[in-house]
Amino acid sequence: MLKEGEVKPLWTSETIRQYKVQKECVREQIYNASKFYFNFSDSLMSTMEDDMKKITRATINEASGLDIARSAYEDWINNSPGEKYLRHLPGVTFNPKQLFYLTYTQSQPYTK
Template sequence: MNDTHVNEDLKAIKFSEADYFGNVLQTRKYLAQSDFFWLRKAVPKTEWFTNPTTVNAFYSASTNQIRFPAGELQKPFFWGTEYPRSLSYGAIGVIVGHEFTHGFDNNGRKYDKNGNLDPWWSTESEEKFKEKTKCMINQYSNYYWKKAGLNVKGKRTLGENIADNGGLREAFRAYRKWINDRRQGLEEPLLPGITFTNNQLFFLSYAHVRCNSYRPEAAREQVQIGAHSPPQFSQPANMNEWPLSK
């Protein structure tokens, strides 16, 4: 809220109403220089690098943090207490699980509890992990996205696929645990006017936050350079094995 500080920080940028491209280049240069400022400095373990209005969530391996800006803590992610908890567990609950699981994916697992790059798994655990990831890489590489006209890149998207699978399972188990522990196994009241069970609402809520619309050009770019699988594939393939999800 300090105008003097903001103006001083941005004084090197001279925006022009007639040169959008030049404005973008200036902004990117400014951001790059801001990043270089941290080069060879100690990582500040408690620093936030995210604008609070951002509608997204993050995992930071170097600080061992999961971050949920205020912009994420609203509908359709967090529904509050006036709605069935199944909706929140299926949305923000899955996102929380997703970010937690990043700490144990193919990259996050290499960092210790202090955020330092320090292999802390046993050799046996690493080998078993790598063997299991081969199955997931093959699974996602076989998915064909018609909109893009391309197959998903299973190796590129491995970290996010691990987080998607782990987060969804963790959140669903957490929801069922909440039902058993806090409600003594009594199911929540159903939403009026619809016949969906709360287990089904959990997965509909998850599908809701994953739902996106792509043009073919954007779809191809997502496959070619994106770290995430297309939204329609951001779920476990063997969900029929989940007896409570039906």
């Protein structure tokens, strides 16, 4: 039983360790892609460390939010009897999962 004002950690130490490993993997992917795409030198990339941390956080947050939304959408599709029509929309060749991602990408800003 928790005492008043006491907070129970939501993550175990193993969960935190695994999160840090995954976070570093995302950071490395962003670093390598940025370096390759923009042809930046290692010295220039090292000056962007704070930006890389922000970008990594934003990428993880967006991916997590998208995963939560996708899971909720799939639950809605599978558990809402009145919404089963989405499985067979006339003239639409996409399945519900593909429709979810199409809708997501259409909501994102596009720049040339």
